[in-house]
Amino acid sequence: MEPSIAIIxxxxxxLLTAVALQRKGIxxxxxxxxxxxxxxxxxxxxTTAIDRLHQLGVLRPLLPYITTINYTETYTAQGFLRSRRTVxxxxxxxxxxxxxxxxxxxxxxxxxxxxxxxxxxNRISGKPASLYFTDGSYAAAxxxxxxxxxxxxxxxxxxxxNASLYAGYVCWKGYAEMPNSFFVPGTxxxxxxxxWYFKVTVLPGNKLHWQAVAAVAEAAASGxxxxxxxxxxxxxxxxxxxKAVIAATAGECIKLCDYCYPQEVKNIVQYPLALSGDAAHPMLQQQDCMGVTQAIEDAVCLQYMIARYGITSKAFAGYEKSRVGQCRRSIGLQKIKNAETKVYSSIRTVLERVWRPGMVFHETIEYDCESRSAARATRQPAGGARNTGHLPGHLQQDARPVQWLQ
Known part of the structure; x- marks a missing residue:
């Protein structure tokens, strides 16, 4: 039987879109x-994205793999501690x-x-769209x-x-396994x-996921x-x-992300075609929590519109109006956040130049892996022990996970 909707x-x-539509019998x-x-x-x-995953019925199987992040530590490129804060x-x-x-x-x-x-x-008014593939097959939807x-x-x-433009930076992502890591889960x-920045996230099983961003000229990025x-x-x-994290990463575990993409997509629907995820919101994919969160919201919005109005131009027009407006608000909030970060960074740079050595701006990282790991594991934040693992076991059995994640 020919599918009602084809997802490329x-x-x-x-996958999120397919699961969302499937739950409504589409x-x-x-x-x-x-x-x-x-x-x-x-x-x-x-939390909002976790709520949506619960709504789609896929949260419970993911619980063993979810790690809570409670702390963020920022360092200079030379390894001096700048700030340590609770998320x-x-x-x-x-x-x-x-x-x-x-x-x-x-x-x-x-x-x-x-x-x-x-x-x-192939799109013909009043008829199903036809999709043609490199293997010679085709499908209608x-x-x-x-x-x-x-x-x-x-x-x-x-x-x-929607012409592609150079983003102004290149981004590598990778993952490595470091049994004697000096990084602690939950941070x-x-x-x-x-x-420029280099971010490290620690996951269970001695796994480190990292992201390296460098602002370079477009000519240099192409090579x-x-x-x-x-x-x-x-x-x-x-x-x-x-350097230790990069050295521990195998070549096949490194990905160079696309650095040329539209800075704004003004229309995401040309019925019977629609865009979803990074295809619809490429300008948000590098922002923390943005890329997958927007994909989840797209799936839920498509689910609602198609379930209510069917596979019609009205449903797709409602999807476009809702999602484009929300993403523009997200972009605006992100620009404000970036401006605040630049102001804070400028003030912090001035303070670092005049701050006395030995204060928090110049707290040196211990480079010995074993002593650093032991020190980190025993350090307790004010108000209780550091959360370094999964969600509590008794919470995983709760019938309403949204409440215990809020």
Missing amino acids: GGGVAG EATVFEQQPAGLLHNCITLR TGKTFVLEQQFLQQVLRQSLQPGQLQTGKQCVHI GAVIGADGLNSFVRKNYFTG NYCFEQND LDASCHHVLAYFGNWCPEV
């Missing part, structure tokens, strides 16, 4: 061009592979088709949702006015210098690739912690 892209956005098939592999990215979620609000992290795995298991057999690279979409990432095939070929670490050599070329003179 089997990443988190595409038939959808996901077409993914890559084999059935899993990504090892680390994703950050706020306001609840922040959670988990590996993307586990989210993908749970979402795939939630689909019906045959609902996810891999090795299907779409090369053309009442509507097509492009959830195929930053460099979306659907957006590039069927939406106008985010950020080493920064001007507009980079996903290798330790190029990452060390920019971050090799930073503190030993940063």
